[in-house]
Amino acid sequence: MSNFFFNDRTALVNDAIEGSLVTAPHKNLAKLDTDPSMRIVVRNDWDKKKVAVVSGGGAGHEPAHVGFVGKGMLTAAVCGDLFASPSVDAVLTAIIAVTGEAGCLLIIKNYTGDRLNFGLAAEKAKQLGYKVEMVIVRDDISLPDNKQPRGIAGTVFVHKMAGYAAEAGHSLAEVKEFVDHANQQVSSIGVAMSGCHLPQAQSDAQRIPEGSIEVGLGIHGEPGASTVATQNSRAVIDLMLSKLTPHIKNDARVAVMVNNLGGVSALEMAILTKELYHSALAPQISWIVGPALVVTALDMKGFSLSLLVLDEKIEKALTAPTEASSWIHAVQPQKMPVVSMETVETKVQYTASSNEVAGKVVDVVTQTLSDLEDELNDLDAKVGDGDTGATFAAGARGVAALLKAKDLPLADLSKLCLVVGERLAVVMGGSSGVLMSIFFTATGQKIAEGKSLSEGLLAGLKQMKHYGGADLGDRTMIDALQPALEAFAKSNSLEAATQAAVQGADNTSKSTKANAGRSSYLNSDSLAGNADPGAVAVARVFEALLGQCGDLSQ
DSSP: OOOOOOSOGGGHHHHHHHHHHTTOTTSOEEEOOSOTTOEEEEETTOOTTSOEEEEEEEESSTTTTGGGBSTTSBSEEEEEEETOOOOHHHHHHHHHHHOOTTOEEEEEESOHHHHHHHHHHHHHHHHTTOOEEEEEEOOBOSSTTOSSOOOOTTHHHHHHHHHHHHHTTOOHHHHHHHHHHHHTTEEEEEEEEEOOOOTTSOOOTTOSOTTOEEETOOTTOOOOSEEESOOOHHHHHHHHHHHHGGGSOTTOOEEEEEEEOBSOOHHHHHHHHHHHHTSTTGGGEEEEEEEEESSOOTTBEEEEEEEEEOOHHHHHHHHSOOOOTTOOOOBOOOOOOOOOOOOOOOSOOOOOBOOHHHHHHHHHHHHHHHHTHHHHHHHHHHHSSSOHHHHHHHHHHHHHHHHHTTOSBTTOHHHHHHHHHHHHHHHTOHHHHHHHHHHHHHHHHHHHTTOOHHHHHHHHHHHHHHHHOOOTTSSSTHHHHHHHHHHHHHHOOHHHHHHHHHHHHHHHTTOOOOOSSGGGGSOHHHHTTOOOHHHHHHHHHHHHHHHHHOOTTO
């Protein structure tokens, strides 16, 4: 069974229609109140003095066809079941509901079911005295030897042409003549990585080999013309255009519709549109419609391109206003706008200097963290992803390299903190690197404002907590760092800070609930008895400073 959100399979199409109509932005649509088996959406602002334009077909191609009902496009849409043509009676009912003396134009895609059901309905309507004409769209050029080319997304271009001509008040003959002309100017081709999924049905959506595309899939999942072993966006666009361009003159101006077949992300559609803009056809492209969901195939992972050759009247019809909610207004492509800006210098500007005490502190901290790499990794393997030691060691070695090169402003505590923060953001990696960079950067900024070291460190802690989201008791390095810094600020004693850090790290081994970091995804059994590696690192650093540097505050 495929993945598919729905409630009742028998009511699926009706439910979808209701969902569309309750949010219709122009409040101009209504479902025809008739036999429940007929699914007909009509304009509720329709003037029967004008030629009615009726289209439809199977559901599963949303927003077609309901999304294109509205002033300037369709007068009514007749919806069948998923990938199934509506009944003759449904089509006939729609014709009668919207057609006055001006007559009705039916627009259908070239599929047997649509030709038969809409065709018979047209003949029945004529018997009843209605003037009815039909246009069959055959825009799919992917199967060149097919005597009956399929109608696909280019059908919506034809809807737009017909809606414009009808809204302008032309006669049925004039509308038909113009639409026939425009219909001959449309050509389309689609490609897909995978087919579509139907509700409560086994799917062959994955029949296409991984890394390949199928060229010319039908909008009901029918197999395409060929399989090509590429998914490169540029190569795919070039391939599609190589098949489309023989159908237009070399100097013809065109509009291009970029249609999402239902399962392609917005990111990918934007990339494909960029490739189109830079393609060999680009000089001839006057308008682009999309990228958008226009005629879909449920969730098919694919897209199609439709070309419409332009002349003055077609271009006017294309760009005319409409109140069809799903029509994406054509836009004229333009070179990507850029705004010039001078590069902002963000690197800390400093002069290297010496200070024996500061140099000793940096040496002890970096050496301690480097030596703890394996121990912290082993500890993190029990409660995280096993890389805490490597992460802290990478940061330590990056700073140690600057110390060895005598490239640190050791005599300027504010600049020293800023440089360390800057370096950690580059070499430490992961969230820990960013957090420690925030900590040291905020500390350095506060010291530069005239605050003391302890005040600066607490300010750095505050910002690290603010951006990181963790707090005391969440089983992170903060459980050791915060008590240590608060004790240092209160007593000005490194010994008191060390005791607080050790106690805080020990407390994390007694906690069975983590509220931040990867440990938050583990159960209590995995956490019990295992201290947080970040907290342990903090405690060991304070112990090393006290042991090798003495109580510097004394």
